[in-house]
Amino acid sequence: MLVVMNTNATEQDIERVIRCIESKGFEARVCHGETKSVVHAIGIKETDKRDLKLLNGVFEVLKISTNYRLTSRSFQNDDTVIEVNGIRFGDKYTGLIAGPCAVESYEQMDKTAQELSESNVKILRGGAFKPRTSPYAFQGLGEDGLKILKSVADNHNMAVTSEIMDVSQLDIFMKYVDIFQVGARNMQNFNLLKELGKIHKPVILKRGLSSTFEEWLMSAEYIMAGGNGQIILCERGIRTFEHHTRNTLDLSAIPVIKKLSHLPIIVDPSHGTGLRDKVEPMSRAAIAAGADGLIVEVHHSPDCAMCDGAQSLYPWQYDLLYKQIKQIAPIVGKEIV
Ligand code: PEP
Ligand code: MN
DSSP: OEEEEOTTOOHHHHHHHHHHHHHTTOEEEEEEOSSOEEEEEESOOOOOTHHHHTSTTEEEEEOOSOSOOTTBTTTOOSOOOEEETTEEEBTTEEEEEEEOSBOOOHHHHHHHHHHHHTTTOOEEEOBSSOOOSSTTSOOOOTHHHHHHHHHHHHHTTOEEEEEOOOGGGHHHHHHHOSEEEEOGGGTTOHHHHHHHTTSSSOEEEEOOTTOOHHHHHHHHHHHHHTTOOOEEEEEOOBOOSOOSSSSBOOTTHHHHHHHHBSSOEEEOHHHHHOSHHHHHHHHHHHHHTTOSEEEEEBOSSGGGOSSOGGGOBOHHHHHHHHHHHHHHGGGGTOEEO
C-alpha cells in the first residue's frame, strides 16, 4: 500500500501516518520526492485503508497488491483446467454446457437431452431450485427436479449442473449434481461459498448482477480458501442503463479475468442477452474472445417453456451454433470437442 502525502504535508503528518501504518502491523518506509512524500506500507495484511485516508496531510492511498491471492495469476501462472465427463474448461480447452433453464418434467428433459446429445453435449444444465424475481413465478421442482435431471443425464451419458440456492441444499445436491452452479444473485452468499470450499466438485460461480471483477474474484477466493480450487467463473451479463437486452453481456470479462486469474471463464449468452436472436452472435463473439466455455439455454420447445423460453435456443439452432464455434475456436488456439 502506498500513502501519498500532500505537497504541504508536515513532518508531523508523516510521523502520524507512519505510526498508523505500524499500528496495523505493517512496516513503514518513507520516500521523499521532489514535491511529495510517499509512505510505503509493507506487508500482506488486509486492512481498511480509509483510516489512513482520514489523516492530516494525506493526498491518496493506493493499494498495490490485490485482495485475492489464491485465485490470482501471480499465485499460479498456469491456467487451471477443470475436467468433467471428458469436457475440459481452461487453457486451450473450451467446454460446452447446454440445457433448459428449468427442469419441468421427465419428458421435457428427455426430449431436450436427446436432441442435445446429437450435438455432442456432454454436460446438461437444468434448474431445480429457481431464483425467481416474483414469488408467484415457477420456483422449480426442487429435489424431484434434480432426480429427473440426473436420471435423464445418466441415460444420455451426460454430467449435470444445477444451481444451489442455499447451504441447506448441499446434501441433496451432492447426490445428484456433478457441477454446482452459484447464481448471480448468490455470488456474495459468503456462507454458501465457504461450504462449497469444502466439497470436491467443481463450482460455476456466476458474476453478480452488478459486481466488479475484483468482487467476483474475492467470491471465488472464498471457495478456494476453503480448499476447493475447481472454480469456473461465468460472465452472465451485468445490469446497465440499456433495456434492449436483459443484461449487458460484458465480454471484456474474458481478457480481463484471464489477465488477473488462472481460473477458467465461461460465458452465459442466454442470461447475458435475454433474447434468442442475440444468443448466437454473442456466443460466437465469446469464443472469438477466448472464452473457456459456454453455458447455453436450450429447450426442445422454447415456446412452451415455463421459464426463460424467449432466451432459449431451439435444438436446431444450438446445433448450428455448435458447428460455427467449432470452426472459430481453433483460430484463437482453442479446441472444442
Ligand atoms: C440460470 O442459470 O438459470 C440463472 C438463473 O442464471 P443467473 O444466476 O445468471 O441469473
Ligand atoms: Mn434461465
